[in-house]
Amino acid sequence: MSSLHTMGQQQDRRSWAEPYKIKVVEPLRTTTREEREAAIADAGYNTFLLPSKDVYIDLLTDSGTNAMSDRQWAGMMLGDEAYAGSGNYYRLEDTIRRFYGYRHVVPTHQGRGAENLLSQSLISPGHHVPGNMYFTTTRFHQEKAGATFHDIIVDEAHDPTLDAPFKGNVDLAKLAALIDEVGAERIPYVCVAATVNMAGGQPISMANMRAVRELTQRHGIAIYLDATRAVENALFIREREEGYGSTSLADILLEFCSYSDGCTMSGKKDPLTNIGGWLATNDEALFEEARNLVVVYEGLHTYGGMAGRDMEAMAIGITESVELAYMKSRVGQVRYLGELLDQWGIPFVRPVGGHGIFLDARGFYPHLDQEQFPAQTLAAQLYLEAGVRAMERGIVSAGRDAATGENHHPSLELVRLTIPRRVYTQAHMDVVAESVKACYDDREAARGLRMTYEPKYLRFFQARFEPLG
Template identity: 45%
Template sequence: MNYVSCKSSELPFAENYKIKMVQRIYRSTRQQRQKWVEEAHYNLFNLRSDQVFIDLLTDSGTGSMSDTQWAAMMIGDESYAGSDSYHVLHQVVSNIFGFDYVLPTHQGRAAENVLFSVLVKSGDFVPGNSFFDTTRGHIEYRNGKAVDCTISEAFNTTIEHPFKGNIDLKKLETVMSMYSKKHIPMIIVTITCNTLGGQPVSMENLREVKKVAEKYGVRVIYDSCRFAENAYFIKTREDGYRDVTIREIVREMFSYADGMTMSGKKDGLVNIGGFIALREKSLFDECSYFIIMFEGFTTYGGMSGRDMNAMAVGLEEVTTFEYLENRIKQVAFLGKKLQDYGIPLQLPIGGHAVYIDAKRFLPNVPKEEYVAQTLGVELYVEAGVRGVEVGTLMADRDPETKENRYPEVEFLRLAVPRRVYTNDHMHYVVIALKNIFHRRREIIHGFSIVKEAPILRHFTIQLEKISR
């Protein structure tokens, strides 16, 4: 047998953890999957988890916790008020992000609900970078308008721009100058920008956005659920940061923000939980009223003490280069293998997921028939792999015209859970997509809507297959 020799400096990359427990997953037949997806009304959210072989629906709350996190859970303090676990979490959040005021919530959308209940009112305009579904939903539910100010390069999936999550400062200035300060409660910066492919925001852009905000006297709030992945890309892509630690980069990033919402289910490395962190005592006090109304007492919010302990450890673990390198290299592995087969992706590959450009993948499916959802269903039937549509269904209808909003790019997102799957699983996904890509021109029809909710419809929508 021949072996490839290499010097010690050329040893291949390997994860710096070992697997301690496994869970069986069921490998179904194509006939079973066809039946199940029909029964689910072609909504992949309606599938049971045991009907899915590899689940890339989301990276939210689906990761594996470390032994240190599990150990921390055993000493969680479940006191209703003044929990020691709250103070542990508060100290970690303050140390990492630099905010003095912290309110736990049960997840990120709960943090948005509380904060936006204070800040957003009817007729407001909230500029930002390609809002994700719940963020836009919470703004529009309050009769506000989310205004996308993302750079134009982000919508061309073939361009290798290193920071496609950046806010276009000219677009931002236009919005800020067009409306009165009293109708712009905040600027929201999502790091990384999920809707556009897990794309990062540069430190320079964060700095300049803060300058614009200060000019007009408006707060900057970060949607921070993948903040550590954003810091990794700043370290590896932005001039001047290669020798700066992840912790130092994070601290500078958040020095340009007035507050943050956080889903701990992503870069908190936990299965449930989140928080709001703020600089202003007065805003903290106002949010506290809504925390008590919607979530729980201020020192536990929507979380148990054990989960606060686990998130505190997770925030420490996620802000190390070693963890981030493992995480992001697996996502890159999936993306690069897909590229080898010519499958069109959002480039560069993001931090938490690979985003397939569904319109380029399925050129014969009309946009009115939900292209990315069509590809998602094809992938599930082909191989039992579940992704999620980030396209017209997720974009919802325009609140005024009630017409479909057609985003510039239709994505099928393959979100990789943290520390869950091996690269063999990723290779399985690649081959499944390769098979579909070879017959892509035979796929000419998608779906029509049978039933939908008035907001955030993609979670519960019912579809029927078009065949004519």
């Protein structure tokens, strides 16, 4: 076999290799089992409450944990820290218009700032907001503004074992039924997330987005996109949807966004920065309201809580995020971890999504009741095992029903291993996989947890637990 041929094969096998090399490194600290036992007990068995100095490999979130490029760091030196009219704001606004296609931009400190502005501006008590599965902060703001949230995602999304290409899709029949039931005038907008975080980073197809647009347009209902990971979604469309196999991610993103009226954005994900966000809209009236409201909650409408240098880094990060080689390596790394876990039959959400592996805690601990917090237990166990930090995405995250005060009982009881962008290597993924396997081998010993402190809002962030048994 010629060496060229061999090289070609290797390129195919390694088609997602990182299109960058490492210039700066940050040391990692390992801890002893005794130190971890003390740390997780101090943290009330909640990984959100662990000091990061006690964490070895941090897969809590892909939010704000990105490594920036040398260009972004250079951009940081171009920060125009004027209170009003920063040049970096105008650059960011241009970049968002170019890549996402919306007319107006209101900057915010992060995604939930944009969710607050959107919800307060468009929702009145008695309204209904449909969404393709809930997201914690998004639903919180919708309910706080007086709306009832309705999950209109396809049923497949609730089954972790089912392998389907677009498990983030909206179920059009569910949406149509809701419109019939409550009336279009009581639905201020449909909230569409791409990808769907709580479903395991599952994508929505272009055809489905187009169909949602057609249906809602007939009833005069707007669509607001949660565009937090829409570029990751674009890669799935390119890979899985007919007709997009050679379309650039930038073109897919633009077409996808064109079927919506605007978006909320956590700039801490796709845009490859550590902080920031925005609300974008094509609606003049909403723009005027949000641009006014932003000065109450975030800051002036030309910085919205971000420093000028952060806006510059975000503008550069957006242009990097749509590069195909980068996005293939980003999702490729997540898939690599999935392949390792698969060899050992470890249960996780199928197919692998965009930003992490979601372990199925019910599959680990069939002997635990959901009220014994299987996913919270597994996240604590993984930390104890190896200092790897993950996040509960089950009954604790789902919280309580806003009307009845009863616990929601989500079908998905998951632990998310979220991969920060451009941060960890393949060897780190090997260590993570081996640590998960050790927890799986020891699964019968798990006894579950009891909640000892429950905060009123978004309880998963600060709740405390103690071991049962």
